[in-house]
Amino acid sequence: MTDAPSEALASIQRQIQWNRLIAVVEEQAQIMIRTAFSTTVREAGDLSAGIFDLRGRMLAQAVTGTPGHVNSMMESVGHFLAKFPAEGMKAGDHYITNDPWLGTGHLHDLTVVTPAFRNGKIVGLFANTAHVIDVGGLGMGPEGRSVFEEGLYIPIVKCFDQGRANETFFDILRAGTRTPAELEGDVYSLCACNDAGARRLVEMMDEFGMESLDDLAESIFDASSRATLAAIAELPRGEYAAEIRSDGYEAPVTLRARMTIAGDHIAVDYAGTSGLSGRGINVPAAYTRAYACFGIKCVVAPEVPNNWASLLPFRMEIPEGCILNAPRPFPVAVRHVVGQLLPDLMMGCLHQAVPDRVTAEGSSCLWNPPLRGGGQVSGAEAELPDFEVITFNSGGTGARPGRDGLDGTAFPSGVRTMPVEATENVAPVIFWKKELRPGSGGAGRTRGGLGQVMEIGAKGDAEFAVNAIFDRVGNPPRGRDGGGDGAPGWVGLTDGTLLRTKGFQVIPRGKRLRLLLPGGGGMGNPAQRDPALVERDIADGLV
Structure with a gap:
């Protein structure tokens, strides 16, 4: 006969352990944010962090992070284990790759896997991914004709062996990037946050007297599977x-x-x-x-x-x-x-x-212009030091059935919009304008979120370049159920000159880049919109 009070107590304890596990991986992510060199991680949160069992199955992910990173990282840990089985790992080991097919999709994402040990026994794996500014090659842009043109290609290797840095790896890393200090610093950051997660996990296991994560993992997987299947059945x-x-x-x-x-x-x-x-x-x-x-x-x-x-x-x-x-x-x-x-x-x-x-369709794709300047753009006539920077920005999300879409908000990536001050602090660029784009949200019973207007120049109006990676210009976000489409994006100069939506392009001296970010689609018949909401939008200058 089942002891009901004991079973209830065990259930409560498992829930507490689950909550602690979430706290562990969220601290893992926050340490990465606080120690990262790349503004994409530090300011935008373009990262993921999670804990895995020894079979490479993800138990929990940090609250902070992007689904593109975390869901593809979920597959990548299995690739690490295929090359470096768990039984051969040692305390202080860190493994790294940016292989797009073994990691999270492109060379600009570094993925690090680290074993956690308790009383000399491996008990779990921590993994994280972060987007870095530069890995050499053609840079963050679409113009490569093979992955080998796109930057430094790192297979799954040890970057730390029992706590000792692999100096050959770091020599190659520094030599293959335009931003050596930042890239090396980001690798140390990724390893440090995994180490912190491992320490917190051991503290948790000590507190609860856990010899392994197996029982907790099976409990998490069982509850998650049953809940997902129940939702599908409906x-x-x-x-x-x-x-x-x-x-x-x-x-x-x-x-x-x-x-x-x-x-x-x-x-x-x-x-x-x-x-x-x-x-x-x-x-x-x-x-x-x-x-x-x-x-x-x-x-x-x-x-x-x-x-x-x-x-x-x-x-x-x-x-x-x-x-x-x-x-x-x-x-x-x-x-x-x-x-x-x-x-x-x-x-x-x-x-x-x-x-x-x-929801209705949204702007979806990030508008994150990689900017470059100095001698690598202007040669001997360069007026600026060499720089390479990327800034994350978003258009509007699609309208929801009962609420308007969100303005200037990243969905589905979930990254934060980077403050212009943070970008201006690390590169000689000036954001002359960054504001909501009136009328860009699709009309509807609930309207789409607004895009943005951005104007960017270099200091002293010097020449610089943008590696355009924009979309939703020729194919704007569509509304649903009679809602209107969101406004299409636009890429050009402040004088009206049109630029290509993708590819490396030089912004001439005295000119500035102008971006009109797309708005989200509307939901439902616009005639059914609450008149009070229409009045509010007009008063706020949104339409």
Whole structure:
């Protein structure tokens, strides 16, 4: 006979342990933010952090972070274990890669895996990913014709061996980047935050007298699996198809999905999606799975913790030769431009099944212009020191069924908008304008979120360059249920000169870059909008 009070007490204790685990990985992420050299991590939170069991299954992720990083990092730990099995790891070891197909999709993301030991026995693995400013090559842009042109390629190697730095690795790292101090500092930051997570985990295990994480892991996985399957079972079964278009590089790109909702899983087939590009907008399959699963989970089971078990019922069939399944060595530097459209594509399918639970399309893809200047742009005539910087900005999100979309907010990436002061502090650039873009949100019963207007120049109006990686210009976010489309983006100079939406371009001396970020689509008939909300928008200058 089951001892009910004992079982209830054990259940409470497991919940406390789960909450502690979340606190451990969130502290892991916050330490990375506080120690990172890259403004993309420190200011925007473009990172992920998580804890894994010895089979490479993700138990918990930090609250801070992006789904593209964390969901693809969930797969990458298995690749680390395939090369360096857990039983051979030692305390103080740190393993690193930026391989797009073994990590999180492009060379600018570093992934570090670190074992945690208690009483001389390995008990778990910590992993993190962070976007760094520069890894050499052509830089953060779409113009590479293979991954080998896109930057320094790091296989899965030890960067620290039992606490000792691998100096050969760090020599190669520093030599292969335009920002050696920042890149080396970021590697130390990634390793430090994993070490902190390992210490906190051991403290937790000591406190609860835990010899391993196995029982807690099975409890987490069981609860997450049951909750996700219950949520899927409530959906109308059937097949639902949708498509979405990207501006692409050589030509527009079409993403197609056919979603099958069954009793115990959701399957997505991408047959009919455009083929591979000759430029760096291709998407590795792990990144496709990462953002597609996130888009489904936002609608189907948003309250269920994100871990190995809760993502298991979401299955992807990605045809070979399509842009969402790029093989090595295709260029993938700006895979987010296409990949971040996937949640909107998933919602296009789910809108037919549960229309009251999805949003209209949003700006989706980050507008994060990499800026470069100095001798590498202007040669001997350079008026500025060499610099390389990237700044994260967002258009509007799509309208929600009962509320307006969010203005200037990153979805699905979830990164924070970087303060202009932080960017101006580390590079000789000036943001002359950064404000909401009136009228850019699509009309509807609930309107889309507003985009932004940005004007950027170099100090002294010197020459500089932008590596454009923008989308939603030729294909603006679409409204749903009669709502209007969001305003398309625009890329040019303040004098009206039009620039290409993708690719390296020089901004001449005395000129400034002007960006109009897209707004989100509207939801529902605009005639049904509350008149009080219309009056408020007019009074606030939003329409």
